[in-house]
Amino acid sequence: MSQKNETTVLVISLLLTVGIVGGIAWWFFGQAGRIKDDIFPPPSAPANQQEIKARLSFGEKTLIPGEITPEKKAGIQALAQGNYQQAIANLEASLKRNRNDPEALIYLNNARIASSKSYTIFVSVPASTTPSIALEILRGVAQAQNEVNLGSKIQGVALKVGIADDENQPETAKQIATSLVNNSEVLGVVGHYASDATLAAGDVYNSGQLVAISPTSTSVRISKLSPYVFRTVPSDFVAARTLANYMTNNLKKQNVAVFFNSQSQYSLSLKNEFISSVGLEGGQVSNEFDLANPDFSAARSLNQAMQQGAEVIMLAADAQTLDKALQVVPVNQKKSILLGGDSLYNFKTLEVGREQAVGMVVTVPWHITSDRNASFPQKSGQLWGADVNWRTAMAYDATEALIAALKLNPTRAGVQQALSSPGFSTPGAAGVVRFSSSGDRNAPVQLVRIVTGGRSGTGFDFEQISSSVLK
Known part of the structure; x- marks a missing residue:
C-alpha cells in the first residue's frame, strides 16, 4: 500500500470513528436514546x-x-x-x-x-x-x-x-x-x-x-x-477454543495474526488462550501486534502480517483499544478474514467498520436471535x-x-x-x-457474523451463525 493510499484510508477511518451516523433512533443493542460511548481519560481515584x-x-x-x-x-x-x-x-x-x-x-x-x-x-x-x-x-x-x-x-x-x-x-x-x-x-x-x-x-x-x-x-x-x-x-478459555476451532475446521485457515492490548487482563487472557487453542488445532500464530504500543500503525502491522502469510486477523481488543482495533478493518480491505472477541460486539464496530466489516466473526455468550420464543x-x-x-x-x-x-x-x-x-x-x-467449584459458569459461547441488515440503523447487523454449520 502506498503512503498516499495508507493516509487516505486512515483519514477515512478516523472520520468514521468520530461519528458519521447521525439521527439513529433505534439501538440494535437496546440503546435507544444512547449516549455516545467515548473513551475518557482515566479519572483520578477517589481520595476520601x-x-x-x-x-x-x-x-x-x-x-x-x-x-x-x-x-x-x-x-x-x-x-x-x-x-x-x-x-x-x-x-x-x-x-x-x-x-x-x-x-x-x-x-x-x-x-x-x-x-x-x-x-x-x-x-x-x-x-x-x-x-x-x-x-x-x-x-x-x-x-x-x-x-x-x-x-x-x-x-x-x-x-x-x-x-x-x-x-x-x-x-x-x-x-x-x-x-x-x-x-x-x-x-x-x-x-x-x-x-x-x-x-x-x-x-x-x-x-x-x-x-x-x-x-x-x-x-x-x-x-x-x-x-x-x-x-x-464463560471464561476466555471457552471463547478462544470456539474461535480457534471455527478458524481451522470451518474456515480451513492455519495462519493468523493477533492484535491485542498488553495493558488489559481481558485482552491478554483472550490472546494467550487463543494462541494455545490455535496450536492445539494445528494452526500457527505468525505475529502478535500490541495495540497499546504508542507507535502502533494499522497499515504497517497489516502489511507485516500479510508478508508473514497471515490469512486471518484476530482482534482481541478491549474497550480502551477498540478504536485502534477498528482502524485495522478498513485498512484490511477484506483481504484477510476478521475474527474478534466479545468486546467487538459493539455498535461502534458496525458504525465504523460498515461494508469492510461484513463477514467478521465475533464470539458472544448469548445472542437475542438464538431463541426469540424464550x-x-x-x-x-x-x-x-x-x-x-x-x-x-x-x-x-x-x-x-x-x-x-x-x-x-x-x-x-x-x-x-x-x-x-x-x-x-x-x-x-x-x-x-449454575457455578462450578472455580466460580465459573460452564456454558458454551455463540458465534455471530456481521451482515448487511436494517435492525441497527447502520445498514449492518450481527447475525448468529447457525450451530448446524459449525464443526
Whole structure:
C-alpha cells in the first residue's frame, strides 16, 4: 500500500470513528436514546470517603452523564428528600417519556420500597467513563429487580438495588468494593465490568466475605480467584477454543495474526488462550501486534502480517483499544478474514467498520436471535422497547442468581453457601445458571457474523451463525 493510499484510508477511518451516523433512533443493542460511548481519560481515584460516597446511589443522584428528563430530575430530588410518593409519580412519568432508562427503573423500584424492609445488593458499572456499557448492564439488573418486586418478592421482602460508578478503573473498583464490604446491609454485588476491575476488587470481597458476580469479566485469572467471586459469562478459555476451532475446521485457515492490548487482563487472557487453542488445532500464530504500543500503525502491522502469510486477523481488543482495533478493518480491505472477541460486539464496530466489516466473526455468550420464543427476549423487548445484547443478559442472570440465593438464606454467608452448592441452579436468560467449584459458569459461547441488515440503523447487523454449520 502506498503512503498516499495508507493516509487516505486512515483519514477515512478516523472520520468514521468520530461519528458519521447521525439521527439513529433505534439501538440494535437496546440503546435507544444512547449516549455516545467515548473513551475518557482515566479519572483520578477517589481520595476520601466523601468522594467514594459520591459514586454510590440508591436514587438520590444520577450517575449516568448526559441529559435527563425533567421528570427524572424531579424524581431524584424527591427521593433524596424522602418524599417517596412524589418520587414514584415523577419516575413513572419519566419512564413513560423514556422507557429505555434502567437507572430510572431501579430508582423507581427503590422508591416503591420506601422505608419498608428490603434486601440490598449493588451493581458496579463504568457509569461515567463508558455510559453505554453501564446502561447495558443496568438493564439486566433493573429487569430482574422489577420482575421479582412486582411478583412475590424474596419471601415477601423486596429487593433494593444500589448503583456504583467504578469508572472501569481497578483502583476505584477496589475502593468501591471496600465501601460495600463495610456496609453490612449489602448482601451481594453484580460486577465488575472489566477483568482488571474484578481482579483488583476480588481480594477485598474475599476478605470481607461478600459475594460478587461479574456478568462480563472473562479473564482466565478469575477462575478460582476467591470463593466469593463468581461470574455468569464463560471464561476466555471457552471463547478462544470456539474461535480457534471455527478458524481451522470451518474456515480451513492455519495462519493468523493477533492484535491485542498488553495493558488489559481481558485482552491478554483472550490472546494467550487463543494462541494455545490455535496450536492445539494445528494452526500457527505468525505475529502478535500490541495495540497499546504508542507507535502502533494499522497499515504497517497489516502489511507485516500479510508478508508473514497471515490469512486471518484476530482482534482481541478491549474497550480502551477498540478504536485502534477498528482502524485495522478498513485498512484490511477484506483481504484477510476478521475474527474478534466479545468486546467487538459493539455498535461502534458496525458504525465504523460498515461494508469492510461484513463477514467478521465475533464470539458472544448469548445472542437475542438464538431463541426469540424464550421468555427473556420477549420480556426485555416489552420492557425496554428495544433489543438487548449479551451484557444485559449476563447481568440479568447474575441478579437472578443473587435473588435465588437470597431466597434460600438472606445473609452474606448464606448467599455464598447457596451459590457454591453443587445443587444450586436457577433459570436465566442464557439457560440455567449454575457455578462450578472455580466460580465459573460452564456454558458454551455463540458465534455471530456481521451482515448487511436494517435492525441497527447502520445498514449492518450481527447475525448468529447457525450451530448446524459449525464443526
